[in-house]
Amino acid sequence: MESLTVIDIVGTAAFSVAGTFAAMKKKLDIFGIFIIAFITALGGGTLRDILIGEVPVKWLMDLSSGIIVLLSTIAALLFKTVIKNYHNVLLFFDSIGLGFFTVVGIQTGLSLGFHPVSCIALGTITACFGGVIRDISLSNIPLIFAQEIYATSCIFGGIIFFLLMKLDMTKMPIEIICLASVVLLRLLSVRFNWHLPKIWKTTKSPI
Amino acid sequence: MESLTVIDIVGTAAFSVAGTFAAMKKKLDIFGIFIIAFITALGGGTLRDILIGEVPVKWLMDLSSGIIVLLSTIAALLFKTVIKNYHNVLLFFDSIGLGFFTVVGIQTGLSLGFHPVSCIALGTITACFGGVIRDISLSNIPLIFAQEIYATSCIFGGIIFFLLMKLDMTKMPIEIICLASVVLLRLLSVRFNWHLPKIWKTTKSPI
């Protein structure tokens, strides 16, 4: 697994668990559950790699990502009988994945010399679009489009990242603070039911 | 913005406005509205660039497209209170975008030396698939698959384009006539409720 960083591994595992729980809600068979876990965990990074031309995509040339998804899915299935509150488990693992993959995406953008705005966009795509593709595959409106502070957490974490870079901090603490900001904002926004303003509430509905 | 042509800019702005109105119909929050405007405006061109291997995609390396989407979305949101007929506004801007992006896609195909049929396919993809990805994201059946003369306008405009090229006309008037044909056919088809023939009406429904 030398080609994967710790950040990659934790993010992949966390999103696989989140994907497994999302797939169980839809009562898929075991193959469907694995595919949805795979899409959740690797879909965002795959879209990112396609957009920047980093192909063939990594998971075709190196089986370690797929193995992590497989093991995480099996673990999630084994532990599901002892877990009481599915909603909170899904939320927790999803937030962890969100934080880790935001950092991965920003790093990718930096390594290509992109503008900070593009780096934050790549971080957000890496973190959010696995879930978007999963939701579309399951015929749900993607969470990201209709709900709480989700992609906004990634953007917020990304802005923190580049503010800290201006302060000449070293790489490791910047990544940890960025990651923690994403997870924290996501969890707090759910806990306290924060929302972005909705345009149509301020005036009459257009429709 | 030197890397964008006038055609790119007008098409992007028109589709951003159309996307903003489509997103407001679904009552998304402001971030969701921006993302849907972005997908509507840049999704077709992004799919085109992925299909031809023109990556990293332009909007990651040059922020001007994103800025146009942002400004157009803000403008659409500001003016929405003075607009009476949302449906017609959406139709108008969508038709404009359709025309401009058909031309952009055909030009891309020509620059790669593709067959006219492939150029028209690229024009249609550039013009229509932002809307397709938007509709899929919002859990709608894409307009293009179930409705009026939509993609057909792009194909019609593309055929006009290559017929005029045979007549050795210069580039600019060909582009303007192609663009106008697309917009005109789209608007007329809605006004007079034109449809393509539906197979199953001529015989008993298969199901």
Next chain:
Amino acid sequence: MESLTVIDIVGTAAFSVAGTFAAMKKKLDIFGIFIIAFITALGGGTLRDILIGEVPVKWLMDLSSGIIVLLSTIAALLFKTVIKNYHNVLLFFDSIGLGFFTVVGIQTGLSLGFHPVSCIALGTITACFGGVIRDISLSNIPLIFAQEIYATSCIFGGIIFFLLMKLDMTKMPIEIICLASVVLLRLLSVRFNWHLPKIWKTTKSPI
């Protein structure tokens, strides 16, 4: 059509017919039917080529795939009045396409020197994701996620393929046996209503 193998041609034609019948169920117009046939037949291969960076995609540079889709769609539309059992016809052509495209995808992976697991993944993507993109476009939950032995047939055929390669058999019989295994398992699973185990039946539903 020198750039296409017999396997490509039969697979494309079979999936085009299957796509045409799926689109007629949704009462699309003739353009919509053609696009859905095209997506069904070429969507899986297109996704595979994007994932491995084989771009511009073949069907933009060589019109023969598009022509096969067009002719197959026309043939399917002409013969639909004499066909009694739409469901079985759709199943039959879909299974044929599944078998042929599994082989095509595995061959692609082998030519790139991929690990057998990645080759089987590519075969499964090539065979299944045209249908996935079609189902998502038509706002259906993809067959592959919620139903019978579908992708599993491709994986089973792929395993057979690599087991036979270990036996030093020549290429042609391996391909035919692989292809037949996929078609057979798919048809038998529908006939005898075989399913993969569903996790949530063994315990209480998590939701």
